[in-house]
Amino acid sequence: MGSGEQASNNVDLHRVSPIPSELVPFARFPLPRQSSWAEGIARRLKWWGPVWCPVCGRVSLIVDIGSNLRESCKCIRCRSTSRQRQLAFVVCSVVGSITSTRLRSLKDVAALDDYAIYNTEASRQIHKQLVGMKNYVCSEYFGEEYVSGEIVKGIMHQDLMHLSLEDESIDLVISSDVFEHIPDPYRAHREVFRVLRTGGRHIFTVPFLPGNMLDDVRSFIDLKGECIFVKEPIYHDDPIRKEGTLVHRIFALEMLVNLAKIGFVVRMYHISKASLGIFGPYGLVFEAVKRGSLL
Ligand SMILES: [Zn+2]
Numbered sequence: 001m002g003s004g005e006q007a008s009n010n011v012d013l014h015r016v017s018p019i020p021s022e023l024v025p026f027a028r029f030p031l032p033r034q035s036s037w038a039e040g041i042a043r044r045l046k047w048w049g050p051v052w053c054p055v056c057g058r059v060s061l062i063v064d065i066g067s068n069l070r071e072s073c074k075c076i077r078c079r080s081t082s083r084q085r086q087l088a089f090v091v092c093s094v095v096g097s098i099t100s101t102r103l104r105s106l107k108d109v110a111a112l113d114d115y116a117i118y119n120t121e122a123s124r125q126i127h128k129q130l131v132g133m134k135n136y137v138c139s140e141y142f143g144e145e146y147v148s149g150e151i152v153k154g155i156m157h158q159d160l161m162h163l164s165l166e167d168e169s170i171d172l173v174i175s176s177d178v179f180e181h182i183p184d185p186y187r188a189h190r191e192v193f194r195v196l197r198t199g200g201r202h203i204f205t206v207p208f209l210p211g212n213m214l215d216d217v218r219s220f221i222d223l224k225g226e227c228i229f230v231k232e233p234i235y236h237d238d239p240i241r242k243e244g245t246l247v248h249r250i251f252a253l254e255m256l257v258n259l260a261k262i263g264f265v266v267r268m269y270h271i272s273k274a275s276l277g278i279f280g281p282y283g284l285v286f287e288a289v290k291r292g293s294l295l
Contacts, residue, residue: 019267020093020096023090023093023094023269024269025267025269026268026270026284035281036272036274038274038279039279042073042279043065043069045065046063046065047061047063047065048061048062048073048274048279049061049062049277051274051275051277052104052105052275052276053085053105053276053277054088054092054104054105055078055080055105055106055125055126055129056077056078056080056105056106056107056125056129057104057106057107057108057129058077058078058105060075060077060078060277061075062074062075062076062277062279063076065279069279069280069281070082070281070283071083073277073278073279075125075277078125078128078129079125080125081125082283083176083177083205083283084124084126084176085276085277086205086271086278086283086285087174087203087204087285088105088129089271089273089278089285090203090269090271090285090287091106091109091172091203092105092108094287095115096108099112106130107129109129109130110130110133113134113135115135115172116135116136116137116170116171116172117130117136117137117171117172118138118139118165118170118172118173118174119137119138119139119173119174119175120139120158120160120173120174120175121139121140121175121176122139122155122156123140124176126174126176137156137165138155138156139155139156139157140155140157141157141158141160142155144159146159148164149164160178160179160182160188160191160192161182161183161184161191163191163192165195166195167195168196168198168200169195170195170196170200171196171200171201172200172201172202172203173192173195173196173202173203173204174203175202175204175205176205177206177207177236178204178206179251180206180207180248180249180250181236181245183219183227184220184221185249185251189202189258189259190262193262193263193264193290196290197290198291199289199290200289200290201287201290202264202287202288202290203285203286203288204286204288205284205285206251206255207247207250207251208250208251208252208255208284209250209251209252210252210253210282210284211252212252212253213254214252214253214254215251215252215255216231216249216252217230217248217249218230218231218232218234218247218250219231219233219248220248233246233247234246234247235247264288264289265289265291266286266287266288266289267286267288267289268284268285268286268287269284269285269286269287270283270284271283271285
């Protein structure tokens, strides 16, 4: 890429606006329970389709519809869940709008040569679609005994609170239910801010309590490095750790304020689309856009 193109990238690809026409930022609290007639039928039938899968870019059917719609509702072709399709849909819409390209699935996103993506996981369905991308970085967290950037079992280790990535080197950071597992998630958000280019995005999902003002802090790491439990521990499934990963906090409105203080413009999207097999209440995806400077 020539320097002239680089300069135009900085102007055109990384501006804070626009918001894609198919996405409407959502800011209504508490969130209404969103349930469509299609969702009711899908629940009864235990399958739904045909749908367009924004993860694998194929016409598909939705199967394995469980009681937790967000974490079930699998694409029969790529096994993506409703949550992963929510995230993929927002990524396609936002990146498509920035690059003035029609992106219908992560397959199309993976074909963008001049767009740098950092995915905070190195497995699962979203990673599988993006792994062939030219400017793609991915990592997992293997434990505090490793240094960010180290290769462990063939995968890059990164501690999101101490990223080894260079300043302003990434256009898009993707995380899907990761930040609730970080002892100091706002330190990690500041790191994401650092590595993003101006106008770059962090598109992510987290467990979110839309009716609460303050984050539900369940445990934290004290000054001696010990984990202090404030509430009963919760663990989520993890592809790296069989015992699961501890949930340090569940986010609430406080998160939106803290991200704005770091310097992000924060948008929240409420996604429910039967045509994409996206079901479930509180289908929230967050887009944090890096402003020009730290506030
Ligand atoms: Zn799929």
